[in-house]
Amino acid sequence: MTTTLAPATKRATAVPRTAAPKASRARRTAVAWLFLAPFGLVFLVYTAIPTVAALALSLTDIRGADLRTPFAVDFTGADNYLRLFQDDTFVRDILNTALFVAVGVPLTMGVGFVLALALNSGISRLRGVLRTVFFAPVVTNVVAVALIWQYAFHADGTVNKLLGAVGFAGPNWLDDPHLAMPVVILLGVWRNFGIAMVLFLAGLQAVPRDVYEAAALDGASRWRQLRHITLPLLLPTTLMVSVLLTVFYLQVFDEPYLLTGGGPLGSTESVALYTYRQFGAGEFGMSSAASFVTLALVTVVSVVQFRLLRSRT
Amino acid sequence: MSKLSRRTALRLTASMALGAALPLAGCGREGDAAASGAKKVDASPATGTVNVWAAQGDADVLGTVVKPFRSANPDLVVKTTLIPNAEYYTKLQAAIAAGKGPDVAQFFPESQAQFLDSSTLLPVPDGLVDPGSFFTSLWDAGVVNGVAYTVPWYAYTYALVYRADLAKKAGVEAPTTWAGMEPFLKALQGAGAAHALGADIGWDIFNGQDVAMYAWQAGASLVTSGGKWNLNTPQMVDALDYNASFFTAGTADTSGPTFLDAQPYFVSGKTASMITGPWVIGQLDTAAKQSGWTASHVATAPLPAGASSSVSFSAGGTWGVLADSGNTDAAWKLVRYLAKPSTQVAQYKAYSSMPAVISAWDDPAIKGQPLLDAFFTQLKTTRAFPQVSTWQQVATRLGKEVEAVAKGKETAAGAAANIQAYAESVGTGTR
Numbered sequence: 001m002t003t004t005l006a007p008a009t010k011r012a013t014a015v016p017r018t019a020a021p022k023a024s025r026a027r028r029t030a031v032a033w034l035f036l037a038p039f040g041l042v043f044l045v046y047t048a049i050p051t052v053a054a055l056a057l058s059l060t061d062i063r064g065a066d067l068r069t070p071f072a073v074d075f076t077g078a079d080n081y082l083r084l085f086q087d088d089t090f091v092r093d094i095l096n097t098a099l100f101v102a103v104g105v106p107l108t109m110g111v112g113f114v115l116a117l118a119l120n121s122g123i124s125r126l127r128g129v130l131r132t133v134f135f136a137p138v139v140t141n142v143v144a145v146a147l148i149w150q151y152a153f154h155a156d157g158t159v160n161k162l163l164g165a166v167g168f169a170g171p172n173w174l175d176d177p178h179l180a181m182p183v184v185i186l187l188g189v190w191r192n193f194g195i196a197m198v199l200f201l202a203g204l205q206a207v208p209r210d211v212y213e214a215a216a217l218d219g220a221s222r223w224r225q226l227r228h229i230t231l232p233l234l235l236p237t238t239l240m241v242s243v244l245l246t247v248f249y250l251q252v253f254d255e256p257y258l259l260t261g262g263g264p265l266g267s268t269e270s271v272a273l274y275t276y277r278q279f280g281a282g283e284f285g286m287s288s289a290a291s292f293v294t295l296a297l298v299t300v301v302s303v304v305q306f307r308l309l310r311s312r313t
Numbered sequence: 314m315s316k317l318s319r320r321t322a323l324r325l326t327a328s329m330a331l332g333a334a335l336p337l338a339g340c341g342r343e344g345d346a347a348a349s350g351a352k353k354v355d356a357s358p359a360t361g362t363v364n365v366w367a368a369q370g371d372a373d374v375l376g377t378v379v380k381p382f383r384s385a386n387p388d389l390v391v392k393t394t395l396i397p398n399a400e401y402y403t404k405l406q407a408a409i410a411a412g413k414g415p416d417v418a419q420f421f422p423e424s425q426a427q428f429l430d431s432s433t434l435l436p437v438p439d440g441l442v443d444p445g446s447f448f449t450s451l452w453d454a455g456v457v458n459g460v461a462y463t464v465p466w467y468a469y470t471y472a473l474v475y476r477a478d479l480a481k482k483a484g485v486e487a488p489t490t491w492a493g494m495e496p497f498l499k500a501l502q503g504a505g506a507a508h509a510l511g512a513d514i515g516w517d518i519f520n521g522q523d524v525a526m527y528a529w530q531a532g533a534s535l536v537t538s539g540g541k542w543n544l545n546t547p548q549m550v551d552a553l554d555y556n557a558s559f560f561t562a563g564t565a566d567t568s569g570p571t572f573l574d575a576q577p578y579f580v581s582g583k584t585a586s587m588i589t590g591p592w593v594i595g596q597l598d599t600a601a602k603q604s605g606w607t608a609s610h611v612a613t614a615p616l617p618a619g620a621s622s623s624v625s626f627s628a629g630g631t632w633g634v635l636a637d638s639g640n641t642d643a644a645w646k647l648v649r650y651l652a653k654p655s656t657q658v659a660q661y662k663a664y665s666s667m668p669a670v671i672s673a674w675d676d677p678a679i680k681g682q683p684l685l686d687a688f689f690t691q692l693k694t695t696r697a698f699p700q701v702s703t704w705q706q707v708a709t710r711l712g713k714e715v716e717a718v719a720k721g722k723e724t725a726a727g728a729a730a731n732i733q734a735y736a737e738s739v740g741t742g743t744r
Contacts (some may be wrong), residue, residue, distance in 0.1 A: 060625065063702070064406055064702070065427050065430070065742055067406055067407070067409065070410075083738070089713075130367065154568075154569070155568050155569065172568045175568040175610055177566060227480050255566030261515070261516075261517070263516055263716065264516075264567075264716070264720070265713075265716060265717060265720060265722055266713065277709070280403070281703075281705060281706040281709065282406075282427060282702070282703075282705075282706070283706070283739070
């Protein structure tokens with residue numbers, strides 16, 4: 001019986017604590033808001049207000065010349081959005097972006113996964129060095145890299161010289177509408193596979209070793225272990241990596257801007273590049289509308305990915 | 314939409330736009346309201362502070378060039394802010410919108426139309442400078458509805474720059490008409506150049522400007538007298554075909570040289586001609602790594618004439634005084650100083666910026682350079698691009714159409730129709 005008294009006493013003493021004075025709770029709430037305030041202020045000024053402003057601008061015909069007289073702009077409803085989808089170049093740029101995502105995301109994930117697998121199992125001595133080497137493209141200055149790639153894929157560049165050495169006449173990669181996008185995607189993959197690799201590596205290291213040992217004792221081959229243990233247990237990581245990369249790639253800008261300028265013949269121009277150019281031309285309404293189309297695309301694709309992959313996890 | 318809700322929507326939009334812009338750009342300028350600008354500017358010394366904004370490039374030497382002016386006006390402080398070229402207009406627009414613009418700002422005559430308004434710039438005071446002393450098109454580039462807003466500072470235009478040694482070897486002279494261009498280029502190739510013309514392959518606003526220039530040469534007007542876009546014309550088709558002919562005839566290559574390669578290619582003989590500005594004259598020796606190389610290997614000529622003339626476009630730099638300036642008197646005095654022939658010669662000596670004042674070309678420092686003669690001749694037959702705020706957009710899209718025609722993906726007629734449709738969709742920026 002004595003054993004039940006102690007908890008009862010604890011419960012009795014706990015009651016007044018949950019009914020703490022209102023003043024104390026208010027003070028705690030105020031302190032919490034105080035801690036939140038710096039971030040809240042920065043978020044409000046640099047994210048929330050500009051986002052709402054951009055949404056409002058997308059519903060007007062504001063242009064560069066109107067900046068001094070923003071009250072003089074006309075409310076045009078969905079006109080900018082209609083103009084966007086009537087503009088062949090915007091539709092083309094959506095398709096370009098979709099291609100970049102559709103090819104780039106699985107390729108980046110594939111390369112990242114294979115390297116993570118290799119680093120997690122087969123390679124042990126140089127694991128740290130290789131992990132750093134493979135991650136280097138993520139932190140390398142993309143402007144310098146793009147310049148080097150431009151020279152490498154030039155008609156007289158390194159790639160074609162190497163091809164020439166083995167008897168192939170290389171094409172003009174960046175001036176061919178069919179080949180420029182693969183090169184741009186390749187640059188994107190090269191730049192980002194390190195992120196995928198690191199995340200997959202973290203996921204792989206969280207898989208309990210004894211599961212593999214049990215499977216091995218039951219005679220499961222490496223391939224069966226990969227299919228039935230590694231891949232299912234990595235699904236949460238896969239979901240995270242795929243959503244992250246998709247969001248990155250839907251906003252792809254650096255690679256086409258620096259490598260091809262969106263050409264040749266607009267074959268590598270992305271939605272983000274289109275948005276930037278509209279802004280540069282002073283078409284702030286159109287530019288804002290294009291931003292919100294991108295936001296809608298990112299949201300829809302992310303939700304679909306979450307639903308598809310979460311149902312399997 | 315009802316009147317009330319429309320107004321509410323407008324206020325909401327404007328408030329949000331300002332709400333977003335002001336924290337970034339800071340609070341508005343406090344000070345006197347803009348002066349009329351039409352007031353005469355006297356010869357008394359300038360005083361106070363003048364803030365000057367300019368794009369990096371020709372303005373890099375502004376401090377040196379303005380030094381005598383500062384010495385003559387000891388009570389004046391000139392604060393110069395140089396901004397990277399690519400961001401210049403964006404930053405200037407944002408600053409003007411926030412009321413934090415400078416007193417004096419540099420503009421580019423080929424793309425300044427969006428600023429030419431009394432709410433942004435003060436009209437040039439009567440008698441400040443002699444409009445007739447400048448190349449006509451440069452002055453005209455700052456005039457809207459009879460009001461001048463900018464004063465020319467430096468000038469450039471395009472001319473034909475070619476390898477004189479290869480032309481001599483081939484026994485040809487610079488062409489004077491479009492018809493003579495292809496034989497001339499083929500002859501240069503026969504003399505050893507891989508591709509005779511180092512054509513611009515950026516497929517951007519500069520290509521749009523090039524073809525607009527060719528359309529003028531063919532006799533086009535880009536805008537009607539009624540202010541409507543006039544781009545789907547036989548002359549525009551001719552211009553697009555003329556430009557594409559360099560590539561289809563094999564005298565130019567769609568894959569190179571890129572902008573940075575243009576001079577090395579020219580010097581090495583991979584190309585033998587360029588349609589370009591006067592700045593190359595001072596740079597080719599460096600590219601060749603040989604002093605005197607330019608004088609012995611290069612010649613220049615005005616552009617070949619189309620069906621109409623050998624017209625080119627005017628470009629360069631201009632100065633304007635902002636409507637919000639709190640020291641308009643000193644600002645205009647500085648602009649007047651920068652427009653003096655002696656100042657423009659000093660600017661040439663410091664940065665090779667060609668003077669916008671015609672008489673400055675008589676200075677021995679410029680006159681003694683025969684390779685500049687073609688540019689001088691060409692500058693006298695230049696035109697200003699349309700003074701329409703959407704011109705940059707239209708020229709940029711025209712650059713894309715130029716690429717499609719040059720690469721055989723679109724006919725010239727189709728491209729002319731496309732650019733007309735696009736130009737009509739963006740309008741002329743007037744409400």
